Amino acid sequence: MSFRTFILGLSASFGVAWLAIVVVPFIKMRNLAPIELNEATDGATGIFFPKRTGRVADGAQVYAENGCYLCHTQVVRPTYAGNDLYRPDWGGLKADPDRGDTRRETNAYDFFGEKFAQIGVSRMGPDLSNLGRRVESIYAKDGSATQWLYSYLYNPRHIPENYQSTCPSFSFLFHEQPVKGERNADALPYGGTDDTEIVPGPEVKALVSYLLSLKKDQAVPTVLNFAPDKGKAAKK
Ligand code: HEC
Structure with a gap:
C-alpha cells in the first residue's frame, strides 16, 4: 500500500463518519422545517409551534457554564432504546390533573430557542x-416553584431526606445582604442571620427561569410522536 492510498483511506474512514454523524445531522437540525398539523390524526389544522416561556437563551448559557449537562441529561429516549418513559415523571406526568398521561419522547423541536441542545454527557443525576x-406539580405543589429551585440550588442537602445528595451546591450564585425593611421576596427561607438574608444573583434567576421552562411534554403532531399511545397523546 502506498503512502498516498494510506492517507486517502484514513481520510475516508474518518471523513465519512464525520459527515454522517456531525455534518448531516447539524445541517438537518439547524433548520427545522415547520410541521403542518393533520386534521385527521392531530385533530387540528395549522402549523405546529413548540411552546416555551422563560429566559431560555440566557438561562441555557448559565446551565452550560456551570456544567449541569455533565451530570444531567435532557433526553427522554424512545422505548426501544431505554425505559425513560417508565421512570417516575421523566417523560412527562403519568397522571396530569388536567391532561391525563402526558408522557412522550424528546424530539428536536423541544430545544427551540436554545443555541445548543443540552442533551447531556452522563446521567449522574435525574433527567x-x-x-x-x-x-x-410535585415538589412545590403547595408553594413557589421558583423558591423551591432557589433553595435547592443554594444547597441541595437542605432538605433532610436529601442529605446524601451529590448535586453540587451553587451557593456562589447567591449573595448575603443586610435586611432593609421588608425581607426580599426572593430571599431563601433558610440561611442568613437575624439581620441578613440570602438572595439569588442575576445568573441563578436566569437559570431557574430556564429550569422552569423545561416541560417537554407538549402534545406534538403524530408524525413526531413515537410514544406507545400515539393517537391519544397527539390530540391532547
Ligand atoms: C456532579 C454531578 C452534578 C452536577 C454537576 C449537577 N447535578 Fe444536579 N443532581 C445530581 C444528582 C446526583 C442529583 C440527584 C440527587 C438529588 O436529588 O439531590 C441531582 C439532582 C438535581 C435536581 C433535582 C431533580 C429532581 O427531579 O429531583 C435538580 C433540580 C438539579 N440537580 C439541578 C442541577 C443544576 C441546575 C445543575 C447545574 C447548575 C446541576 N444540577 C448540576 C448531580 C449533579
Whole structure:
C-alpha cells in the first residue's frame, strides 16, 4: 500500500463518519422545517409551534457554564432504546390533573430557542427534560416553584431526606445582604442571620427561569410522536 492510498483511506474512514454523524445531522437540525398539523390524526389544522416561556437563551448559557449537562441529561429516549418513559415523571406526568398521561419522547423541536441542545454527557443525576413540570406539580405543589429551585440550588442537602445528595451546591450564585425593611421576596427561607438574608444573583434567576421552562411534554403532531399511545397523546 502506498503512502498516498494510506492517507486517502484514513481520510475516508474518518471523513465519512464525520459527515454522517456531525455534518448531516447539524445541517438537518439547524433548520427545522415547520410541521403542518393533520386534521385527521392531530385533530387540528395549522402549523405546529413548540411552546416555551422563560429566559431560555440566557438561562441555557448559565446551565452550560456551570456544567449541569455533565451530570444531567435532557433526553427522554424512545422505548426501544431505554425505559425513560417508565421512570417516575421523566417523560412527562403519568397522571396530569388536567391532561391525563402526558408522557412522550424528546424530539428536536423541544430545544427551540436554545443555541445548543443540552442533551447531556452522563446521567449522574435525574433527567431534567420535564423538571419544570415536576417541580410545579410535585415538589412545590403547595408553594413557589421558583423558591423551591432557589433553595435547592443554594444547597441541595437542605432538605433532610436529601442529605446524601451529590448535586453540587451553587451557593456562589447567591449573595448575603443586610435586611432593609421588608425581607426580599426572593430571599431563601433558610440561611442568613437575624439581620441578613440570602438572595439569588442575576445568573441563578436566569437559570431557574430556564429550569422552569423545561416541560417537554407538549402534545406534538403524530408524525413526531413515537410514544406507545400515539393517537391519544397527539390530540391532547
Ligand atoms: C456532579 C454531578 C452534578 C452536577 C454537576 C449537577 N447535578 Fe444536579 N443532581 C445530581 C444528582 C446526583 C442529583 C440527584 C440527587 C438529588 O436529588 O439531590 C441531582 C439532582 C438535581 C435536581 C433535582 C431533580 C429532581 O427531579 O429531583 C435538580 C433540580 C438539579 N440537580 C439541578 C442541577 C443544576 C441546575 C445543575 C447545574 C447548575 C446541576 N444540577 C448540576 C448531580 C449533579
